[in-house]
Amino acid sequence: MTEPAATPPPLALHEALLILIRLEKALPYLDELYRCLSHDEVERAGRFAFEKDFQQFVLSRGVLRRTLGHYFDREAQDIKFDYSPYGKPSLNVSAGETPICFNLSHSYLLALIGLTNAAPVGVDVERARPEIITDDLIRAVLSPRERVQFTALPAHHRAEAFFELWTLKEAVLKAIGSGHTLPMTELDLGLTQEGPKEARRISTKPGEDWSAITFWPQPDYAASAVAKGHEMTFRFLEWDRQYL
Ligand SMILES: CC(C)(COP(=O)(O)OP(=O)(O)OC[C@H]1O[C@@H](n2cnc3c(N)ncnc32)[C@H](O)[C@@H]1OP(=O)(O)O)[C@@H](O)C(=O)NCCC(=O)NCCS
Secondary structure, three states, X not given: OOOOOOOOOOOOOOEEEEEEEEHHHHHHHHHHHHOOOOHHHHHXXXXXXXXXHHHHHXXXXXXXXXXXXXXXXXXXXXXXXXXXXXXXXXXXXXXXXXXXXXXXXXXXXXXXXXXEEOOOEEEEEEEOOHHHOOHHHHHHHOOHHHHHHHHHOOHHHHHHHXXXXXXXHHHHHHHHOOHHHOOHHHOOOOOOOOOOOOOEEEEEEOOEEEEXXXXXXXXXXXXXXXXXXXXXXXXXXXXXXXXX
């Protein structure tokens, strides 16, 4: 007899739940997760040229559907998504249903899901390979002030500080939903060598406050999450097959 699936914790009002998925742990359930996908997702999955991209998409989308299915007491394949003009998926909910917000990111072997009860949320995870930090990338990511701060950092702190700020900016853009249509260089958040912090507050424009956290799920992956509101806290959960 199979164990009934465990339910992820309830979503508190001022809390963002961050679910880290080690994709290798989900790989044995690839077929099962593939069967949760909608027709358009199956079509998209079929267009990936590389098996690893196919797997990353199916595993992360499938776990996302299963997770949302738990919260709505619905089959994963019955979850319906809407898409913003910039491609950000959101839940198509009926009146009276909890307006759960979510965001997803994946990079190589990891995926990260952020979930909140109604607060816009953005997440980003990146495999942190220092050799990809070129002058072009620095110019594409950092504001002029941050570039000065970057150069002033001791050389051995630069890569870490860069990936922390890069994932933070990606998470902000994904929370706003604008994707890369808003240049990252226009977000001037400041670069430090202090390393990951407790949740911090950032402001993207007057009156628009966000709570943010940056962390290293493992030594070679940086991640950030951002949720709207100045008093959000972050709760961490590592995905396990008990949540299938
Ligand atoms: C959103 C974006 C920043 C993601 O960047 P990335 O680092 O390559 O990818 P990540 O793994 O962090 O995130 C991908 C996930 O973010 C979500 N996503 C897609 N578009 C998004 C957006 N505009 N905002 C927030 N999240 C988005 C999806 O769940 C996606 O997962 P999927 O690829 O499995 O569907 C990038 O794709 C982008 O700039 N998109 C906007 C493009 C655009 O303007 N399109 C307009 C025509 S559709």
